[in-house]
Amino acid sequence: MSTIHIVGAGPGRADLLTVRAARILARADAVLYDRLVSAEVLELVRPGAELHAVGKEEGRQEEIQRHILELLEDCARRHEVVVRLKGGDPMVFGRGAEEWLHLAERGYAVEVVPGISSAVAVPELAGIPVTFRGVAGGFAVVTGNRMAGCCQEWEAYARVDTLVVLMGVGRRAEIAACLMRHGRGGDTPVAFIENGTTPEERVVVTTLAGSGGADVGTPAVMVIGEVVALRGKLADAAGRDAVVDLASLV
Ligand SMILES: C[S@@+](CC[C@H](N)C(=O)[O-])C[C@H]1O[C@@H](n2cnc3c(N)ncnc32)[C@H](O)[C@@H]1O
The missing domain is CATH 3.30.950.10 (Tetrapyrrole methylase, C-terminal domain)
Incomplete structure (x- = not known):
């Protein structure tokens, strides 16, 4: 059974990530990440994991959000450790709670990992x-x-x-x-x-x-x-x- 981890990437520097976030990234099969997630943090993702950049573009937010939800479900069908990586704390703006609700309503196992908010x-x-x-x-x-x-x-x-x-x-x-x-x-x-x-x-x-x-x-x-x-x-x-x-x- 796959788990989708909604993880806070912190404000930028990789050493401001939580220990739990770093451990999950090291085991990830697939990671969907936002524009504000730094390259330094992405270096901690398990080599060989699928990486999906899903940052929002002005004017296309709703279309991209629908794509993110579909992609999360698709990754959860194919992988065990799926990470939705968001800048700062995942519940401070950025629609993290909406994604959590969407997945919970469809019966997916979700874990939230707080991050240090900007x-x-x-x-x-x-x-x-x-x-x-x-x-x-x-x-x-x-x-x-x-x-x-x-x-x-x-x-x-x-x-x-x-x-x-x-x-x-x-x-x-x-x-x-x-x-x-x-x-x-x-x-x-x-x-x-x-x-x-x-x-x-x-x-x-x-x-x-x-x-x-x-x-x-x-x-x-x-x-x-x-x-x-x-x-x-x-x-x-x-x-x-x-x-x-x-x-x-x-
Ligand atoms: C969609 S909100 C996400 C906030 C994020 N969840 C958090 O807890 O930090 C994005 C905004 O956070 C702020 N932000 C995030 N990271 C930042 C950084 N490293 N430096 C300055 N502002 C940042 C900016 O105001 C940016 O427009």
Whole structure:
């Protein structure tokens, strides 16, 4: 009987994968992976396993999602260890729970393996903790994808100490305008962390008022709140060199 493992690949660096994820990849017969899964993580897949790149393209999301579900079922009929590998944590956006539900309703054995989400790890490794006593007592993680025409929903987000926005780069001007309309100061510090945890990482620090004009590429995590100002003191101590020998774990 085959098991489909819905696995979090973490935010990029292979040594930020869980030990369980690395062990499953080493036994995989087939792996379906998203665009944000790094080449370094894919190197841990058992040699000879089927590899399927199933990253979404703008405008074809629904068609590709249907293809992913069919391919998962096809792989489960032919193999024992099937892995659906998703960036970060598989249940934080990215439709992981929809895939889980689809498979569970059809009687497939599914195991979920959590991953380190970019929502917390990417800011943290850039020297920005999402909470800090006396500065931020809470945080929220939201998608920037659903901005169009629903600024009203953001009224509550404007009051959260630290707001972490995923998939928000394309709508950063709209997001900033909406938060300011709901009372967040234009001088609130904002950071965009592009390609976090990878050698291509780039951090842009600005303000809410300056966010629309900031030069930012994707993928990036947008962090809004006073914790961004801590970066100057913490970035050098972010532990980039603490790399472990993965071979000793699997
Ligand atoms: C579909 S969501 C998936 C989130 C993922 N499940 C997680 O827990 O990190 C994709 C978004 O996550 C963010 N993201 C993921 N990995 C990232 C990284 N290494 N650097 C910057 N942003 C990243 C970006 O905002 C990107 O648009």
